[in-house]
Amino acid sequence: MKLIIADSYEAASLEASKILLEQIKENPSSHLGLATGSTPLKLYEYMVADFKENGTSYKDIKSFNLDEYFGLEGTHPQSYRYFMMENLFNHVDILPENIHVPAGQGDIQENCDAYNAMLATEGVDLQLLGIGSNGHIGFNEPGTPFTQVTHCIELEEGTRQDNARLFFDGNIDEVPTHAVTMGIKNIMDSKKVLLMAFGENKAEPIRVLVEGEVSVDVPASVLQNHPDVTIIIDKAAASKLTKK
Numbered sequence: 518m519k520l521i522i523a524d525s526y527e528a529a530s531l532e533a534s535k536i537l538l539e540q541i542k543e544n545p546s547s548h549l550g551l552a553t554g555s556t557p558l559k560l561y562e563y564m565v566a567d568f569k570e571n572g573t574s575y576k577d578i579k580s581f582n583l584d585e586y587f588g589l590e591g592t593h594p595q596s597y598r599y600f601m602m603e604n605l606f607n608h609v610d611i612l613p614e615n616i617h618v619p620a621g622q623g624d625i626q627e628n629c630d631a632y633n634a635m636l637a638t639e640g641v642d643l644q645l646l647g648i649g650s651n652g653h654i655g656f657n658e659p660g661t662p663f664t665q666v667t668h669c670i671e672l673e674e675g676t677r678q679d680n681a682r683l684f685f686d687g688n689i690d691e692v693p694t695h696a697v698t699m700g701i702k703n704i705m706d707s708k709k710v711l712l713m714a715f716g717e718n719k720a721e722p723i724r725v726l727v728e729g730e731v732s733v734d735v736p737a738s739v740l741q742n743h744p745d746v747t748i749i750i751d752k753a754a755a756s757k758l759t760k761k
């Protein structure tokens with residue numbers, strides 16, 4: 518596990534963008550596992566800026582997003598598909614047919630089975646992750662077995678509160694109660710993992726991820742068992758680390 522403690526959100530995001538760009542340059546037909554939320558916003562800004570300035574192409578890239586809210590159409594402004602279109606995909610040359618986000622509507626079991634089959638065939642080269650204040654990755658809430666693949670899950674109250682703080686106009690009643698998420702197994706199957714975390718409220722899950730016990734109570738801790746993980750955090754998220 519490689520840990521980078523950056524001076525700021527901007528510096529951390531720039532560092533993360535270099536890793537993603539390196540991946541794309543090394544293999545222009547990479548399969549990228551992508552994440553939503555407040556954490557990767559700046560990273561995506563840097564990726565868009567790079568595309569405008571340097572033209573790094575996504576035409577052979579395939580993307581596989583981690584999760585989607587249950588019940589929201591991909592055109593809903595709070596859906597994760599919409600988030601990805603607005604913050605990255607509409608601004609680069611990725612092909613629409615190469616964009617994959619779990620469907621939050623329709624026959625959920627059928628959709629999950631299809632997503633799992635696709636992930637098993639395609640594979641993810643580099644998986645980008647945030648982390649929840651409760652230690653979730655994707656929407657795999659505490660208690661989720663490490664063997665799980667893409668599934669529908671009930672969100673914890675705290676997760677819905679966290680997500681209402683920055684999105685949904687602060688209204689928790691608008692935050693769906695469930696989501697469809699890649700499982701821990703899908704995440705662990707990716708070749709490389711790049712996890713980012715910023716702010717005081719990520720300090721405890723980051724402590725457990727870096728130096729705590731591996732347990733389903735803090736799902737991100739499973740990454741201790743992954744062979745190629747890079748963690749980029751700011752000083753606030755590093756504030757509970759005890760080892761140098």
Ligand code: PGA
Binds near residue numbers: 554
């Ligand atoms: P955030 O969410 O980026 O909005 O903090 C991260 C997560 O829940 O994984």
